[in-house]
Amino acid sequence: MSQLLLPSLEIKGFRGFQHLRIENLQRVNLIVGKNSVGKTSLLEALWLYASDWNKYVESGILRERNEERQAHYDPKELDYNNSVRHLFFNRPTLSSNNPLEISIGSVESPMTFSIDTGARNGTPRAHIIIPVGGLSPHEIEQAWDAIALTERQDYLLEALRIIEPSIADVNMIASQARGGTYAGRRVPFVRMNGTNIPVPLRSVGEGMMRMFVFALALANADNGFLLVDEIESGIHYSVQPDMWQLIFRIAQQLNIQVFATTHSWDCIEGFQNAVAKEGFDDGLVVRLEKHGDEVTSTLFDARRLSIATNELIEIR
């Protein structure tokens, strides 16, 4: 088994995390916890880490939360400082006289960031983040083109067949839309066994589209990170154990470290089922909890997950 990219995680001064320390991570990590405890912030931190604080990633994160270029009373203050302050703990006023640092990474070798120096000691890694809304049509096209006609394309069929075993083939075909998001884009189509008509994947079901995107992202994230926000959305609980097994298997084969968040008990249960299977014990549930200003983590590895399942212990 290859070394994990992040064997542990320490975050200092980022968003709601004054100092979060997670001693041990695993290959597949499921983040749980109450609303606004910082599950999405944790994914954002990992995204910045994986990209070595890429400027596009940074502005994407700020834009997603309407934090870009906020109006401010002082016109001399730089727009950038005024916007990026939202990423710092307690949203301080940033200036060169106030050199605050954010630190994200393993306990041993974190990446640090300040507005003066940018990111330091980071190494960009392959990474894909899947927000709640999924990937954009353009991102899907790019990811498809990167693996089309390679063995990794098989992962896509495998993923789709978890929900619909009669899928015969999948391909990307130009959309007929004349306007809107899909105009001029290729979109996924599938063919069912015993038929000769390609059907748009999206018309087969939202769960199919999610599953396709997971497999596509995994197939593109070798030796890197897959980050998924609210992984359960659109996926029926009955297929979640199989979904997790596929994620574990591809993550192992391509040396990917996976971080996903969820609210759903069904999703955790599916995860617990997968972790209980032989060869899939490299999964971890991380529960984030807020105590005043401090966020703490409680870890459930394979042993503890199996006890929780058998003893009906609530770990969300």
Added chain:
Amino acid sequence: MSTKNVLLVEGKNDEHLLYALLEHHAVPKNSFRIKDKQGWEKLRRELDVEIDASDLECLGILVDTDASLNGRWQALCDILQKCGYTSIPSQPNALGTIIEQSGKPRIGVWLMPNNKKSGMLEDFLQMLIPSENVLWAYAQRCVEELPERLFSSTHNSKATTYTYLAWQEQPGQLFSVAVKANSFDANAQPAQELISWIQRLFLLPLL
């Protein structure tokens, strides 16, 4: 049933006896959940996960100490320390231990029979029998004078208790039923102390 307040016990006998004592002392049954962990070994293995249940506010642990009160206390202290409890008293409190730590569930420990000597549930029950009880005295003598002894000496009180129960108006009743039938005195001091520990632990109104 509350999952905020949980009391872990080793077996069905503990569970049923507790229900009988609680009922006698008019403690509402649903104010906490009694969870049978099926033996000390399983309880010990799984305690760290029980403590980390997300909705837990208060966890009681009621265990036999068998041959060694100190050994069992130390084993529990080790687990609690690993779970991040930093202010554990060096000795168990004679009235039942309660450990508080901010940001963590409150923990209670009751070591059978009375947090002072080694023993088990039956040793506790024995303390609920008035000293002048003639059947109990006779049961003790019978067990002492057995022509052949198949059980270990730690099980003396267990053998005596079941012998005593065999001679009640309804022979061979469960501990819980025997409490209701007054074969054991639910008002005896040790029972009062146990109930009071439960009330303090789960912050129940004192009666």
